[in-house]
Amino acid sequence: MPSIFLISSNTNVEPYPIYPIGMSVIAKALQDAGHKVIQYDMLASGNNLDHLKKSIIAANPDYAGISIRNIDNVDSFTSHTNQYIHKVRQIVKVVKGLRIKVIAGGAGFSLLPEEILEYIGADYGIVGEGELKMVRLISQLENGDEVPAIFKPEEGIQGENIPLPLWSEELLKFYIAESGVVNVQTKRGCENHCSYCTYPFLEGHQMRVRPPENIADEIEILYAQGADNLFFTDSVFNDRNGHYLLVAEEIIRRKLNIKWCAFFQPHKIENSELKLLKQSGLKAMEVGTDATTDTTMKALHKGFTFDDVVDFNEKCIAQKIPCAHFVIFGGPDETIKTVNEGISNMNSLRNCVVFPFSGIRLHKGTPLFTRAVKEGLISPDHPLIDPVYYFSPLLDKDEMNTALLTGFKKRRDRLFPPDEGQQRINIIKRFGFRGILWDQLIKFDQPEK
Template sequence: MSTVFLISANTNVEPYPVYPIGMSVIARALYEAGHKVIQYDMLAAGNSLAHLRCAVAKAKPDCAGISIRNVDNVDSFTSHTNRYVHKAKLIVEALKEAGIPVIAGGAGFSLLPTDILEYTGADFGVVGEGERKMVQLIERLEQNKEVKQIYGRENEIPGDEISAPLWDKQLLHYYLKESGVINVQTKRGCEHSCAYCTYPHLEGHKIRIRPIADVADELEMLCNYGADNIFFTDSVFNDREGHYLQLAEEIIRRQINIKWCAFFQPGPIEKDELIMLKRSGLQAIESGTDATSDATLKGLHKSFTFDEVIEFNNRCVQQRIPCAHYVIFGGPDENMDTVREGIANMNSLRNCVVFSFSGIRLHKGTPLFSRAVREGLLDHDKSLLDPFYYFSPHLDKDEMNAALTAGFKKRRDRLFPPDEGQQRINIMKRFGFRGILWDQLIKFDDISEKTPTTQSLLDSTHEN
């Protein structure tokens, strides 16, 4: 059996450091196949190539795997300075100095496998879910059999066979200290068809649910390690079949004492459902609203209207559940009229935070990429290793950005450009706050649950 050195290349800490569960899921599969596995996190290890070289020399592995979580930071204002794959290239070069084969994988790699493999110099690549393919690839290397350079998409792993990560105690301690939030996946796949989204490409259109008992067992185990703040990383937590409600019921039944947050799609949700979710520990909701008017929601192939967004937000306010809406301006069918309508719409939402972005990072295989090609914005064969952002041809992006800046500048809970929100979160971090943090920007109309210290801090972030 082989000694496998796994590396999480992600060193991004915005909005907060995120435990590398992708690497740990692969570690579990390799461990159960009998291999010796070493998990190495660049962020937790101080982001030092020299330290990495020493760790590899000490471990003397037979091969290495590098998990590339993101290609860039998907911010059209700053992406030219945040090309994460360059760091991955340096890591691969350090690994190859040890004379071992390097296997690349992860969500970021899976979006641009050929380009990233060539750019980084990795020997092999695994696209999509890697648990089974990684085990098979290493077995073939052990047996000196022919190995494909890139292992592409295969049939998705059934939900009841998706295992928990091989949690590393030292890494858990690090992320609990640095962010206080640990991420857990309850399902894979996305049943929606948003025009720009890569989730169906990465995980498939069919929802695959992990057994509720397995997820609850994992939550109990994490609680024993001191984790009480969970972010469910599903593409959309509130699935149509209601499995998320079954999980909430099980958390309540077992009396698992956690606070949690997740991405929801805005839409019909009943008062009693929100009450039960709060009983299970729901602390806040992040909403994939994406667009800000009926015209642009339709352009992104969203399945709801803005009236439904308003109703969803009102339901959250009634239960005093902080809600953050993530929206993108400049998408399909956007023009200055819809921009102004969108600003007014988002400012009309009560007691919530709005994270606004300008332009949509394109990826091949999405309907929006095909539309951009049809509109003559780029060639079909263009490499997207350097980010290309879609902006509707019906507007001037500089005029749009100026309107967004002016439209949101007097609101501390309306964050644009994206780095403004991060600056406020960084201030709260320096004062010792942990968790999702943006919920601290919300003050409900009838009561204030903020302490004077927190409130004064929020005021100072707004002034900054």
């Protein structure tokens, strides 16, 4: 059987280093199919191309797979030069210089497969879930079959069949030491229809949930390796059917002594549910509030109002659960009036952190991209490998950014602009804290400043 050298290309450490779970899931599928697999992480290996080359030569693989997690940092305040993909291009050049075929994949690749494949020079690409497609591609190449350059999305793997990652003991040690957080996925898919989001394209609208018992088994494996601080990486953890509550109940039943965080949507939630989640180890919530007024929430196709956000936040305060609200200014139907209203709304939220962003990164296939084309803001065939941001034609971007800087400048818990917020988090990190870090900005027993 051929051997495959898998490479995680992500070297971003903001807000903290993240274990390359996608690579390890592919590794597990390949190993189960009988292949020898080597997992190589650019960040953990020092981000050194010479070290990569020597490692590949020593392994002498038949194929290489490269995982692309991000294509940029979605921050319109920073340079639009895409250093993320440029680094991937350098990695591919090293591998192909050794006459090894390269297969690209990952969430970042799946956003712009044709553009990225051409730019980085890989031989093949896989869009969406890659476990089955990667195994099939290797088999077809070994048989000498004619294969397409890009494997398009297919029907997703059902929850009970989603494989465990092939956790690397070496990489776990590195990420536990560097960030203190390890990722776990409890489901795939997203039931929402947010106008800017790519999740439905990558994973579908149907949520495919893993059995809570399987999730708990995985947590026990990780805990034995020293991982007691987890992040559930689902698109949304608190699904409408309540699978997340079953996961919490199983954690409690197993008496797993962990702390965890996840992405939540600010829908209606009961106090009893929050108590259950906290009992299971919920440490903090990252909340996809996304917009800041009822007008802009509706334009982004959110299924809640700002009153719902307030209610959600207050209930979390009652349980002393730290929340971070991630919001975007400048989206559809935004005006300077809604900007000012949104600043006031976000500053009115008590005992929480807010991460505001300016503009929305455009991706083809989303309703927002279609709207941007109709509004004449972008042509249908405009390349997007370098980021292009949507800003409402109803406002002046510079006026909005000035308002945001003024509106949030006196708040230590309002992290704008994003790079300044990261600097504050880095300060916390230097004091020896590990984990999501922003939760250290919230002190429930002290008056807000």
